Amino acid sequence: MEGVERKGRRLLLIPLPLQGHINPMLHLAQILYSNAFSITILHTTFNSPDPSNYPHFNFSCIQEPSSLCLSQSSASHLLNFLLALNAQCVTPFQECVTKLLSEEPQPVACLISDALCYFTQGVADKLRLPRIVLRTGGVSSFVAFAAFPFLRLKGYIPIQDCKLEEAVTEVPPLRVKDLPTVKTEEPEKYYELLHRFVNETKNSLGVIWNSFQELESSALTKLSQEFSFSMPMFPIGPFHKYFPTSSSSSCSSLISQDQSCISWLDKHSPNSVLYVSFGSVAAITETDFLEIAWGLANSNHPFLWVVRPGLIMGSKWLEPLPSGLMENLEGRGLIVKWAPQLEVLAHSAVGAFWTHNGWNSTLESICEGVPMICMPCFTDQKVNARYVSHVWRIGLQLENGVERGEIERAIRRLMDVNAEGKEIRDRALKLKEEVKLCLKTGGSSCSSLEALVTYILSLESSTFQAS
Template sequence: MAAAHVLVFPFPLQGHINCMLHFATALVGAGVHVTFLHTEHNLRRLGGRASASAPAGSSPRIRFLSIPDGLPDDHRRSVADLFELFKSLAAEAIGPFRALLAPSPTTGSPAADVSVDPTSGFPPVTCLVADGLLPWALDAAEELGVPAVAFRTVSACSFLAYLSVPKLFELGELPFPAGGAGLDEPVRGVPGMESLLRRRDLPSLCRRPNETDDVGPAQQALAKLSADSGKARALILNTAASLEQSALAHVAPRMGDLFAVGPLNAMSSPAPASSLWSEDDGCIAWLDGQADRSVVYVSFGSLAVITRDQFTEFLYGLVAAGYPFLWVLRPDMVEAGQDAALREAVGGAGGSSKAHVVAWAPQRDVLRHRAVGCFLTHAGWNSTLEAAVEGVPTVCWPFSADQQINSRFVGAVWKTGLDMKDVCDRAVVEKTVREAMESAEIRRSAQALAQQVRRDVAAGGSSATEFDRLVKFIKKLSTSST
């Protein structure tokens, strides 16, 4: 019987890569061969931190390959360009992707221009696990006889909201009225969340005008993309039943099968390098010099862009809160340019002992550090889960996509933090950060949730059991495809 060999293909964004690389590493730990597929641009950005062969010290059962995304290397690939990246990848990567899956007629191995040495010991690909944002990859694999499984890197609650978009239109809850008024009006059309969601808590795309373009209304296109995951053999979500049991129950009947296998960052052994930015490890030494639970960690992820006015409000709110803070400030994060003056402003306003700024941080190490007292975050799903695993209270300021609904769950369901969406005022920042740092109730909730999700990923826990079931499912698919 041929060995199971899974091709793992994330959408080429930092958050998607992180999540799916944890998944790939967990598969390797279960004895499965894995090929992890980057774009050529991202593999170049990773440089010496990843290569076409297994990194030193990692399992010989994992390798890294790449295909083109169709954009020039100097293209920004910023949050404003995501739809362009989406279209270009689908148009330009399909040929090399199919070549990777289709055996060569002479060697029985993948085509040489996209593969490593066929004598490396890797069996043929027997299963594809592709990001749900890449439906063309899932379809191509099935056409070539390779069973395909979808993976969505968002929360189950946000995925359910995407699936519910047609119902929201049917009920008249979408589109929103022009002008952005009434964002606190309740939303009844997402099953299981009728008493919870407000308009402002729906995924950010729901606020866009209902305009048509070459793919139809944006909201309807996203709903179709989510529903298309139901055509795959199964859907994998990086979540746990204890976090999102109701949402999972509503999603499951619409999928071929459903596996809730998270938080993956707590399940896998250390993964190979995945950061597209160079991490500044010096911030750990700075944290070492701070008192326990005294530091506010601030990071809005890999895509969020803020205005200079928003930067100023956050800065002075953090300074007024009176706690030392570690701020991840990407070079491309502040609109209209960012230069040394911004970094100097942090030091000047907060004092060198009160503030530390880095371009990118080793976030998991930061969140588990004894000095961190709360996390001011964009509420991306990876960050939300990483904070949950470490029991760190959060202040959520969502930027886009699924982050609006994630922040609602943090504040109103799990009660592990505070939801500050749609407000960027220094007085609110000061008040909210202080409450998150000082509230014994929020900290107790955060620590209780951490204990629960750690039980979920431990042997016999719900996520560990689901992952074991998934590995058996993949091995069965792999057998049927050979």
């Protein structure tokens, strides 16, 4: 930001090296840079951001072991990746930060770490460096994560198929099927990950949320009152709405975006297109892929479908797609490998979003007033889907698996001209207005950001002396 006088303080930020975590961390970095902090991004060699997209930031690479990678898109592989990251990055991270602190002429105010990089708390303590956490997911899902020890004690977890529809009365409005679990043959590893993730968040000096007060006020209250989170909490989101859509859409994408879909959308009437995307990590079976394809085709509504290479288990890309299916639609459907999602959701032609309910996608849809069809895959996505469909009531959830008939019915319920679809759309548009208000001067997120800047400036790290 040219012409802004720096506050004489540098911030160190470390994102989790996955697309859905890199984006909000870099958005946060831009927000704080706009508030006159100097920024250094610490990153792994795996999924490293492109420094040329951010010439106003400094970048420093953590030389983690070359074995660190996420080779397959599945909950089990994701779990092992997170455990490996937190085990293997301790020493290289400490060496990197030690070097930066000894060479940096500006005082370092604090470290801002992705909450899932919980290994950073021990290093920060050792180096007497204040650590604030960024939680890239919603507050409501974090409440469920924090409740895991209690939920296990009460017998909700491990989940039993016969209790899927049972209400979890201690964490409303969740049912057993909505709890943020993963399918793994080593559940104790997952429980340990959650324990460390929650506890080291609690041990930090504050939590930044990519959310806003009006959306998740009850969850924020629950964390402070029932789970004794006494540190300051700063719901300053939605991060990406601090900037024009065009400037926040593509710079941090690890996958090349197909811009041609925007000109395709330009040819369609308002609210007529269903946008379908299941994010950067989720994977589906070939059977589910075929049911989705036929459900979309049979709905008779135009659709833009993101099929990421690797989305379909056992396939490189569209090999399982029935021959002639797309051709027979006569241009009513478009499949791309990756889309500029912020631009797509902001496009007037998009009338609904079929999503896996990752937090970024959920929040981006809320910001544009776009109703959702929810198909969560694992962890916090299940909680987000429940809130979308039964708390905020701005979408419908596919409750009975992936079946072409149910898919077609859900699309028609949301996209056809009917009372139910109109009510859902009206609620979504009202929530979009809440987003606009929270970011204005005096709004909840604007005020929370001002409090965060003041808080960071108040932090006094001990004088660092290199060993």
